[in-house]
Amino acid sequence: MLSYLSDWSAKFGDMPDVLPTKQPFWDRPGVLEDKALVEASLNSAHHRASFFAASSQHSGDWLFALPIASCGLRLDDEAVRVAVGLRLGSDLCVPHQCHCGSQVNARGLHSFVCKRAPGRSARHHALNDLVARSFASAGVPVTKEPVGLIRTDGKRPDGVTLVPWQSGKSLCWDVTVTFTCPLADSYLSRAAQEPYAAAEMAASRKEEKYVDLDARYIFEAIAVETLGVFNASAGHLLDDLGRRISLNSGEARKTSYLYQRIPVLVQRFNAVLLHDSLPAVDGTD
Numbered sequence: 557m558l559s560y561l562s563d564w565s566a567k568f569g570d571m572p573d574v575l576p577t578k579q580p581f582w583d584r585p586g587v588l589e590d591k592a593l594v595e596a597s598l599n600s601a602h603h604r605a606s607f608f609a610a611s612s613q614h615s616g617d618w619l620f621a622l623p624i625a626s627c628g629l630r631l632d633d634e635a636v637r638v639a640v641g642l643r644l645g646s647d648l649c650v651p652h653q654c655h656c657g658s659q660v661n662a663r664g665l666h667s668f669v670c671k672r673a674p675g676r677s678a679r680h681h682a683l684n685d686l687v688a689r690s691f692a693s694a695g696v697p698v699t700k701e702p703v704g705l706i707r708t709d710g711k712r713p714d715g716v717t718l719v720p721w722q723s724g725k726s727l728c729w730d731v732t733v734t735f736t737c738p739l740a741d742s743y744l745s746r747a748a749q750e751p752y753a754a755a756e757m758a759a760s761r762k763e764e765k766y767v768d769l770d771a772r773y774i775f776e777a778i779a780v781e782t783l784g785v786f787n788a789s790a791g792h793l794l795d796d797l798g799r800r801i802s803l804n805s806g807e808a809r810k811t812s813y814l815y816q817r818i819p820v821l822v823q824r825f826n827a828v829l830l831h832d833s834l835p836a837v838d839g840t841d
């Protein structure tokens with residue numbers, strides 16, 4: 557014991573007078589040291605962007621989800637393979653031509669941003685439905701795709717609460733994950749420099765889109781990267797929403813469950829999108 561304490565102190569500095577009993581106190585300095593070594597060894601923008609995404613808060617929460625199929629938390633083997641490969645920056649497939657005519661490299665990156673992928677719309681609707689049901693679980697009635705909030709051009713967000721959310725105002729939200737891939741060419745340079753870059757850029761575009769929203773409403777963009785990273789303001793919303801669900805249900809872990817369900821959904825559809833890009837076999841679609 558004394559030998560361990562001496563070694564630890566020599567590497568990480570003086571210890572407090574009262575020795576902590578929590579294991580994370582002893583582990584954290586070593587983990588941070590290893591993280592710094594890994595980060596210093598990264599020699600490409602792709603690997604740096606993958607590293608920043610993997611080390612961002614909540615991006616790996618799907619790894620902690622219990623595989624309960626009835627709760628939508630179970631990933632099949634292929635979804636796990638794609639999710640882990642994306643997280644590690646590994647190759648996912650043999651290079652091939654997408655149905656849209658674009659080339660898909662071994663990392664499958666085009667698959668996740670292809671405008672013609674059948675799974676795009678399904679993923680968006682599934683994510684929006686998850687958010688709407690979460691509001692309902694918190695006791696907040698909502699309607700999806702409300703009409704008439706912006707009278708000038710007919711744009712409509714993905715949902716709105718039917719009762720005030722904060723400061724006497726209802727909350728409108730709009731989810732985006734379609735093209736929010738930090739490894740895509742449009743995001744890679746920024747994503748390789750700072751975490752959350754792709755999600756924040758996508759959220760900013762949504763905010764600009766709804767800048768003329770009626771002053772009676774609060775607008776929130778929920779941008780989720782393909783690697784599971786949220787924009788900061790969406791994280792604050794999910795924290796608040798999870799807290800309200802916990803108060804309504806009596807289950808204290810609802811916030812962590814919410815942070816698990818969204819990345820699980822995104823990772824499941826990442827596998828769908830990759831397969832959408834694959835060529836037909838034996839003449840079948």
